[in-house]
Every structure is written in C-alpha cells, then in structure tokens.
Amino acid sequence: MIFLKLIVTNLRRHRIRSFISIAGIAFSVAAMLTVVTILQGAIGMFSGILSSDSEIIVFERNVSDLFFSNVPAAAVEEISSWPMVAHADPVLFGIVSSADHPVITCFGVTAADARIRKATWLAGDRLAFAQHSDDVVLGERAAEFLGAKLDDHVPIGHGVFHVIGILKTSNGFEDGGVFMPLNSAQSFFHKEGASSVITVKLRNKDDAALFKAMVKATFPNLIGLEDAEFTRSYSQFRILKATAWAIGGCGLLMGGLGVANTMIMSVFTRIREIAILRVCGFSNTQIAAMIFGESTVVSLFGAALGLLTGTCLLLVLKQVPVLHGYVDVTIQPVVVLTVILLALLTGIAGALYPAAYAMRIRAVEALRFE
C-alpha cells in the first residue's frame, strides 16, 4: 500500500507533467486505434464485396492488385458447370471518375449477381438491370454525390450513362459505387471477355478444398481462395495493415518519448528522496519497480483515455456525411488488447533509462550534496 502510495504521490506531485505524459500516450493510442480500425473496417468492407453470397474467390495468380486480375469468360463457364458449384458470378472492378470525384469504384456484374439481387432498391426496378449497355445503377451515396436521380443521365469517365436504379447496401464501397452490366464494363475498361474475379458459392462448404484443387489443376494461372484465406493473404490488405500499425507505432514512439522525458524528470527531481529510500533499505529492484510502476500507471491512464478518445473520434467520423458507409466503428477486442499492450510496453521502454539511472544513485552522494 505504501509502495503504491509512493508511486501515486510522485505523479500527483507533478500533476501537469503527469497529465501531459498521459495525454501523449492517449493521443498515440487514439491515433493507432482510429487508423487501425478505419483500415480494418475498409478491409472488411472490401472483403464483404467479394464474399457477398459466396465462399470462394477465384482470380489471376500472382497479381498485386485485383484491378489487374484477368479471368477469362471460359473459366466462368467451366467453373459454373462443376457439380459442387451453386453459382459462380464474374465481377469486373474498375475505377471511374466524375467532375468532382476522381475515384469511383465501378462494379461490372451480371443481373444474377448477389449485389444486385440482395441490395435494397431505393428507386428503379431490379429486373431492368442489364437491358441496355448504357444503363447504370448507383449506390445511394454515389447518387448523392453525383446529384443523380432515377432516369437522369450522368457523365462518368468518358461516357454518359442512364441511371436506371439506386440501391442501398451496408457496404461503403458498394454504396459509393457504380454498378454496370458486365458486358458494358468490359467494353468501358477495354477488358472484353474478362472479369477481375469470380465469386463462387458452393453447394457444400466442405467441398472447398476439392474446388480449390480443381481450379489449380484446370486453370494453372488462376487461384481459388476461401474468403478468410484471401483476407489474410492479399498483399494489398497486408500492406494496408502494416501501414496502419506502423503509423500507430510511430505515434506510440512519440508517446514513449514523452513518458521517458517525464520519468527522467521524475528521477532527477527526487534524487534525494530515492537516496532516502535506499537508506531505508530499498533494493535496486524495489527502486526500479517504483519507477516502472509510475510509467505503468501513466501508460494505463493514457491507454484508457486514448481508447475513449479514439472511440469518440470514430463515432464522430461515422456521422460525417462524406464518410458515410466508409467508417466501420466495430472495434475489435484484439485491436484494443494490442493497443493496451503496446502502450504498456511503450511506458516500460520509456522508463528503462530512468530506472537504470535511479538504481545507480548512491545515497551517500545524494544526501551529502543535494
């Protein structure tokens, strides 16, 4: 109890300094939580596009980005005919632009595609999709930022398209995207006869391994991956995740420097006090434990404040109209635990030098000269 009191007393003694240090950790934690959660949400949404009513994604082997993947129409036909396949839907991804929006995701799909079938149609008739080559269906948010209504003609890229429907999905990318008939998209993006991926629904999920083996045997340049496998292995996702953690890590490093500064000042300003503790019989371990205890308290308060701030920030971002549908505020427990652990490690790392310094203080010198 006295030991804890010694830890807390010192933090309370220099309240402003302690608060600044806690705030440093809190901002770092909030930054890491926000960046990681947004990117994981984005990854989740992108995965959701691919796994809509399907379990397996087939795409060109060794491509760095699905936008560069080319899957021939013959593969779609062949795979659709396999007995374990319930349905196989080709999807072509493309990026289009309009006057004020340089990046709009375009989905080239068939009328049978789950995205068309399962979405909530706010305007237009689902059965009218893919009747004409210049028909497009807009996601709700895309219609909003393009200022388009049903039956309007909107300029997208180098073409003008007729809006035959507006649909709503829970996925931000889809909600902010443009759906074209597959043939039109192939022509628009100069990818005649090809799609980016095939999303496959199996009759029995247990056949996944067999299906993947058949893809490998039949189409050596294609690869079939289950959704979870794809999310784990897709290089773009890995880069995004690594970037998010690196940005957060840099933030924590700054926070750690703040803790180190606080703890160094804390030790320097009470050399005499540490000398007294030594005279009272405190061991090196007990002195170090006291310094690490202080940094741990700072880190824990910082982590708690950071988690609270980060969560509030995410909730605010979710309410921003322009980001609607793009921010997923589902904070994963593993992210929370990782952030807390990193904050603690940062605090401990920040206290390493101060603790070593405190352990070296010689009572006789400190009591004589200070």
Add this chain to the structure above:
Amino acid sequence: MNLPTAQVSSQHLSSQARVVLRAEDVWKSYDDGAISVLKGVNFEAAEGQTVALCGPSGCGKSTLLHLFGGLDSPDRGRVSVNGIEVNRHRNLLRLLRHEVGFVFQLHNLIPDLTLEENCLIPTVAAGVGRRTAQARLNQLAERTGLSHRLGHRIQKLSGGERQRTALCRALMNQPKILLADEPTGSLDEHTSGAVFELLLDTVATEGVTLVMATHDRGLAKRCDRLLEMRDGRIHEPVSA
C-alpha cells in the same frame, strides 16, 4: 598493528561486552585521493553503548558513520557491523534493513507522505507484514509522543516532531545499531535537548547501540563514551 588510536577507541569496552561495531585501520579519501578523510581509523563499540563522535567539520565523523551504514566503502581496512562485514555490494540490504538505523541532521522525510507512511517505509523495504509494522509504529509513536500526529503530513509537523519521526523510522525494523549524524544540529537549544533526551531514552529502552556525530559537547558528554576526531583520526578519549 601499531596504531594507538585502536586502543584509545576501545578502552572503555568491558571484557564481557560484545562488540557490535568495529573499524580496523580504515582509510577513506575522495577525489582520487586528493582529499583524505579517514586515515587509519580503529574503532569498537559494544552492544547497548552510546558513543559520541566530536570534532570539527570535515574531520570524518559523517564519513565514518556512512561506512558503518554501508552507504560508502573504505579505500582500505575493514568495517564490520554486528559480525557482518560491510561490503557495499554484499550484505548491504541486510545491513540497512535489519542491523542499522540512520538519523540525519536534516530529517530526510518524504514531505508528501504522512508521519505514519514515512515510518512504514523501512518495513516495506524489509517486507514486514502490515500488522506487525503497525504495532511497532504504535509502540514507537507512543514512546516518542507522536501518537496523535500519525496521520499528519510532514509539512504540518514542527522541527522537533520531524526529528522524532525520523527517530521512529530509524527504529522501525528494530535495528541493533543507530547511527545519528548530528541529529539535533538543525534544532533550537530547547528542542535539541528534548530530542536528545528522547534519543537516549529510546536507545536505552530498545537496547540499541548509538553512535552519534555531534558538535554539541554538552550533549556528547551524556553519552557513555565521547571520542574526539581530528584530521581523520580518533585521537583521544574524553571521559563522559
């Protein structure tokens, strides 16, 4: 060894008295030998004895006390406390936790803690149970007249109370030896006398050996032995 100071500093020991403090030909210097503080000191103190070390500033009184407490190490010679050879790296914790208590001229209490919390620090270091520590504190606080001040912060205490608190803290783990470095040096004459009276009374009750550095010869004469230190040596005995 042919050092008269050794005989001088131990001549008041009776043949039955158990020696608890011993310094044998102890040398100590600072600044790479530029400042020589102790020059072959020999000293012995028996269990329960009170010994006053007098002498001018810089003569080595505090340094000798620091060596007995393991806070510093001699350049040459041997120092032992209650049979334990003082070595800065070995035995130091055992020495500070169980064998030796320190009282300094400045009370050296932690100002943000209460009297009670300050006194309990040595028991935390030694891993003494809370109940045992509390019982010991109550006993010492009653003896030193501080029972009503236990929950007060150090800033609220008078100079005399602070020094009495320092005495309580030094005795918490029931050390055999109390090393007091000018314990009344920062107090006025009246308070100084009262604190010294309490110091003598407490060490007598506890059966503790007291070695005290002081400039106050009036107080020093009330100890069992009074030793004069000059130029890094214990020169001559003065009967108490």
